[in-house]
Amino acid sequence: MSRVYVAGVGLTQVGDRWESSLSDLAAEVGFKAIEAAGILPEGVVVGNMFSAHSSSQEHLGALVANALGLEGVPALKAEGACASGGVAVSVGYTMVKAGQLSSVLVVGVEKMRDLEPRGASLALAMAESAEYTQFVGATFVSLNALLARLYMEECGVSREDLAAFPVLAHQNALTAPHAQLKRPITVEEVAKAPMISDPLTLLDCSPIGDGAAAALLVGEERVAEARSPVVELAASTIATNRFSIYERDDMLEFTATRRATEKALETAGVGLKDIGLVEVHDAFSVVCALSLEAMGFSKRGMAPKEAAEGRFDRQEGEVPILAFGGLKARGHPTGATGVYQVAECYLQLTGRAGENQVEGVDTAMAHSVGGIDTTAVVHILRRCY
Amino acid sequence: MSRVYVAGVGLTQVGDRWESSLSDLAAEVGFKAIEAAGILPEGVVVGNMFSAHSSSQEHLGALVANALGLEGVPALKAEGACASGGVAVSVGYTMVKAGQLSSVLVVGVEKMRDLEPRGASLALAMAESAEYTQFVGATFVSLNALLARLYMEECGVSREDLAAFPVLAHQNALTAPHAQLKRPITVEEVAKAPMISDPLTLLDCSPIGDGAAAALLVGEERVAEARSPVVELAASTIATNRFSIYERDDMLEFTATRRATEKALETAGVGLKDIGLVEVHDAFSVVCALSLEAMGFSKRGMAPKEAAEGRFDRQEGEVPILAFGGLKARGHPTGATGVYQVAECYLQLTGRAGENQVEGVDTAMAHSVGGIDTTAVVHILRRCY
Numbered sequence: 001m002s003r004v005y006v007a008g009v010g011l012t013q014v015g016d017r018w019e020s021s022l023s024d025l026a027a028e029v030g031f032k033a034i035e036a037a038g039i040l041p042e043g044v045v046v047g048n049m050f051s052a053h054s055s056s057q058e059h060l061g062a063l064v065a066n067a068l069g070l071e072g073v074p075a076l077k078a079e080g081a082c083a084s085g086g087v088a089v090s091v092g093y094t095m096v097k098a099g100q101l102s103s104v105l106v107v108g109v110e111k112m113r114d115l116e117p118r119g120a121s122l123a124l125a126m127a128e129s130a131e132y133t134q135f136v137g138a139t140f141v142s143l144n145a146l147l148a149r150l151y152m153e154e155c156g157v158s159r160e161d162l163a164a165f166p167v168l169a170h171q172n173a174l175t176a177p178h179a180q181l182k183r184p185i186t187v188e189e190v191a192k193a194p195m196i197s198d199p200l201t202l203l204d205c206s207p208i209g210d211g212a213a214a215a216l217l218v219g220e221e222r223v224a225e226a227r228s229p230v231v232e233l234a235a236s237t238i239a240t241n242r243f244s245i246y247e248r249d250d251m252l253e254f255t256a257t258r259r260a261t262e263k264a265l266e267t268a269g270v271g272l273k274d275i276g277l278v279e280v281h282d283a284f285s286v287v288c289a290l291s292l293e294a295m296g297f298s299k300r301g302m303a304p305k306e307a308a309e310g311r312f313d314r315q316e317g318e319v320p321i322l323a324f325g326g327l328k329a330r331g332h333p334t335g336a337t338g339v340y341q342v343a344e345c346y347l348q349l350t351g352r353a354g355e356n357q358v359e360g361v362d363t364a365m366a367h368s369v370g371g372i373d374t375t376a377v378v379h380i381l382r383r384c385y
Numbered sequence: 386m387s388r389v390y391v392a393g394v395g396l397t398q399v400g401d402r403w404e405s406s407l408s409d410l411a412a413e414v415g416f417k418a419i420e421a422a423g424i425l426p427e428g429v430v431v432g433n434m435f436s437a438h439s440s441s442q443e444h445l446g447a448l449v450a451n452a453l454g455l456e457g458v459p460a461l462k463a464e465g466a467c468a469s470g471g472v473a474v475s476v477g478y479t480m481v482k483a484g485q486l487s488s489v490l491v492v493g494v495e496k497m498r499d500l501e502p503r504g505a506s507l508a509l510a511m512a513e514s515a516e517y518t519q520f521v522g523a524t525f526v527s528l529n530a531l532l533a534r535l536y537m538e539e540c541g542v543s544r545e546d547l548a549a550f551p552v553l554a555h556q557n558a559l560t561a562p563h564a565q566l567k568r569p570i571t572v573e574e575v576a577k578a579p580m581i582s583d584p585l586t587l588l589d590c591s592p593i594g595d596g597a598a599a600a601l602l603v604g605e606e607r608v609a610e611a612r613s614p615v616v617e618l619a620a621s622t623i624a625t626n627r628f629s630i631y632e633r634d635d636m637l638e639f640t641a642t643r644r645a646t647e648k649a650l651e652t653a654g655v656g657l658k659d660i661g662l663v664e665v666h667d668a669f670s671v672v673c674a675l676s677l678e679a680m681g682f683s684k685r686g687m688a689p690k691e692a693a694e695g696r697f698d699r700q701e702g703e704v705p706i707l708a709f710g711g712l713k714a715r716g717h718p719t720g721a722t723g724v725y726q727v728a729e730c731y732l733q734l735t736g737r738a739g740e741n742q743v744e745g746v747d748t749a750m751a752h753s754v755g756g757i758d759t760t761a762v763v764h765i766l767r768r769c770y
Contacts, residue, residue, distance in 0.1 A: 240446075
């Protein structure tokens with residue numbers, strides 16, 4: 001069974017990319033990753049959640065392969081709601097692992113701005129059940145707000161405590177070239193921002209944006225050809241939880257994240273203490289907290305306070321998170337996000353993170369989620385030189 | 386590297402399934418396949434093209450895993466337009482091949498009837514480029530009609546010649562329990578049916594319908610546990626062509642089908658002469674002809690005449706095709722179709738095809754296409770007892 005490596009990545013700035021189509025964005029980052037690696041991919045996997053809604057477009061696997069001029073190669077799209085990018089990386093990993101292909105380009109791409117005004121809410125709601133949850137008018141934000149309220153009441157967490165995560169994310173994004181939101185915010189600003197769904201304000205929620213990211217995965221037989229340093233993709237795991245939060249025994253326990261993390265650590269042969277960076281799925285501040293707790297980094301109800309105390313800071317923290325701003329400030333172009341995370345871990349592990357570099361990181365973890373912990377994908381990347 | 390086997394399948398009748406939701410249909414066939422195999426899947430891959438349009442639903446991987454009560458398992462959706470079912474089988478095959486999972490349930494599901502009246506055309510058009518092809522008003526049928534006209538003119542094929550395929554498909558579907566259209570048709574009826582897009586009439590086109598099919602794939606370490614006979618999934622290959630027909634050097638050459646077929650035959654270590662049954666993607670009569678020619682079964686322009694002469698007949702033919710009616714008469718619930726084909730090959734190779742049995746078949750091929758030969762998936766299944 002081949003080991004799998006990331007041999008090059010491509011990123012573009014998240015934001016309002018009116019001038020670029022889905023295939024423009026995908027080609028831009030795809031070419032960057034191919035150029036960086038100096039290796040032509042034998043196949044393409046695309047992560048995307050709702051191009052059908054935003055762009056009346058499916059069939060993105062072949063569309064992106066064609067935009068890159070990769071004639072004839074196998075190509076497909078993988079989807080797992082907001083975890084689509086992570087799921088796509090996982091499918092690419094499996095193809096290389098199985099020895100089917102020796103190089104696979106994974107591209108995550110999403111155009112959120114092309115949705116009509118109400119469109120983003122309707123599109124994101126497709127992560128939840130149309131029959132049982134969308135039907136009652138619940139939006140994705142409102143479900144996360146219910147969860148935040150429960151978390152606050154059960155764990156004695158305050159509105160201000162939760163704000164530690166967006167504050168940290170915005171701080172880290174200040175110097176990230178590809179980040180969408182580059183301005184510092186304070187706990188007070190988070191608490192006083194326009195209310196989206198009580199208790200979540202605008203600044204608890206990741207923004208709407210267009211974006212794309214790419215990672216070129218190769219098997220060990222191709223490593224010697226790589227033009228850039230490679231990083232081992234040491235584990236790739238997907239797990240699920242019961243579909244909607246109201247079906248779960250304990251809504252505050254993110255079992256998909258827990259399962260995927262445990263399995264990934266086991267596969268990579270490392271422990272939590274070895275993880276020097278976590279790109280955690282901070283779509284909402286409460287999700288960031290519950291994810292860190294499910295992974296085992298914090299005890300229940302403790303993550304927000306630890307964040308406020310600096311435990312997750314990029315420079316001095318014990319477990320740095322969201323090194324380029326995370327979903328909250330780098331941005332969350334849905335189906336692209338999981339690939340951004342893996343590409344960011346690659347930049348960190350090869351010492352190419354510029355002003356955002358986390359010092360001394362050897363092993364990093366990327367965590368991509370669809371729904372509210374309904375699908376969780378965990379990747380572990382490891383420096384190999 | 387493990388060999389991969391189909392250990393059980395589940396099918397439901399294609400048609401107007403107003404009473405059943407996406408997850409109802411998926412669960413129905415998923416439980417059938419699990420029950421038949423007597424093995425619980427460790428993961429779920431769902432094939433679907435446009436549940437976002439038909440049902441305002443994404444995240445089908447976790448949704449279907451949840452509907453089946455498979456708590457915690459990895460789950461994802463795979464998409465490749467009308468080849469989504471074939472692509473999903475391929476992803477499941479790769480997971481087992483890589484040794485990640487020892488059993489994977491692949492479910493293809495599509496609700497076409499829930500689309501609003503114009504909806505099916507708009508949804509199917511997402512297989513083509515929104516920027517360059519949908520934009521000019523071309524529907525998917527009209528593009529196939531252009532191709533049919535070119536084929537007729539360049540190869541001296543008549544309107545009546547093309548009708549041989551739907552006539553054959555309808556004949557085979559008469560006794561297929563899960564087929565949508567069970568009535569015989571004649572060449573004259575095909576030619577005189579309402580015109581959809583000249584020269585394609587209603588009876589040249591596969592129908593709109595809801596459906597779902599499932600196949601439980603296992604690695605060799607699980608074969609001994611299987612309650613039903615197993616069939617080897619000896620090859621699974623995906624290839625692409627230039628995205629749209631007008632970008633191709635020769636519109637009548639289906640290079641994705643050719644590439645995927647050649648690679649599949651090589652992987653399985655068999656030749657065309659060993660193939661005793663072909664479930665070919667007969668979405669339109671012209672597509673059936675060009676696919677058989679690209680695979681190498683017929684020379685250019687010859688497939689329709691050979692069909693009329695009986696070469697592809699189920700009982701007396703040299704190369705039986707569409708044993709249960711194919712897309713044209715079993716039905717073509719888009720993202721489910723590729724799984725129907727694999728499940729039908731399983732039924733044939735285990736002698737469970739009832740009145741539709743092809744005698745003496747040891748090796749079968751399933752061919753699933755997205756767009757007009759834009760993505761082609763070929764599976765080779767082999768009897769192993």
